[in-house]
Amino acid sequence: MHITEPTQLFKSLSDQTRLRCLSLLVQQGELCVCELTYALDLPQPKISHHLGNLRKAGLVSDRKMGLWIYYQIHPELAQWVVDMLSISIQGIQTHEPFASDTKQLMNMPNRPENLYSA
Amino acid sequence: MHITEPTQLFKSLSDQTRLRCLSLLVQQGELCVCELTYALDLPQPKISHHLGNLRKAGLVSDRKMGLWIYYQIHPELAQWVVDMLSISIQGIQTHEPFASDTKQLMNMPNRPENLYSA
């Protein structure tokens, strides 16, 4: 499913939880739900719910790997959306909680990528 | 008043009426409420209401000139916001109703700028 309406795109960006997830995904490439849950320190159903919103909006794609589901920025976004996201994420890195989220993710013990990738 | 939270910024962009107004303002520089009302073909109170939202969010500024109130993109926006807006507005120009709005504005008879500026 692709983004049809620009309005819908910005609606997806207009929630703090979703923006925090997107910020990490833009920076880190691919993350599973448990990593986002840890980094943002929020209940898992809440994270899943907002990832579902981003998925429906066509902003992220997911792939299943064993027990984990990895999300990434959708690889087929229109170029202007990619540029817009990139500029925005960079712009908000000076704001909280976006900066702390990245640090928190780096402190996560036993990240699934470390166990199963490579 | 300045934009404090990125979330609030995107919330302002997430409404079709506001996005249409911003699109015209980015392109045209300065417009009064009656021009926006004509271009978008929507009730005046609705336009005013959404302009109020954009004003509170710090995205636009207004100045009174006689009977008219002119709005423009706020001249003191953070650079990343200016860039983000510019890329976004350019990106959505291929979508409706944004393209038609510009045409409709160009067809407006007796635009106040033509009468009072220069």
Place this chain on the structure above:
DNA sequence: TCACTATATCTATATTTGTCGATATGCTAT
């Protein structure tokens, strides 16, 4: 002062959206 125009605000209502907790699905390993 009066009538007219442009704009903003108010009130009520309807809709959308977020949140929470519980539960369901589905994979993995024993």
Place this chain on the structure above:
DNA sequence: ATAGCATATCGACAAATATAGATATAGTGA
């Protein structure tokens, strides 16, 4: 088969938001 973990979805409720229409404010010109 059973237990345990990761994730998604569901149902109820609360909060935020958009809309419409009526009305208020304020500038202009006769």
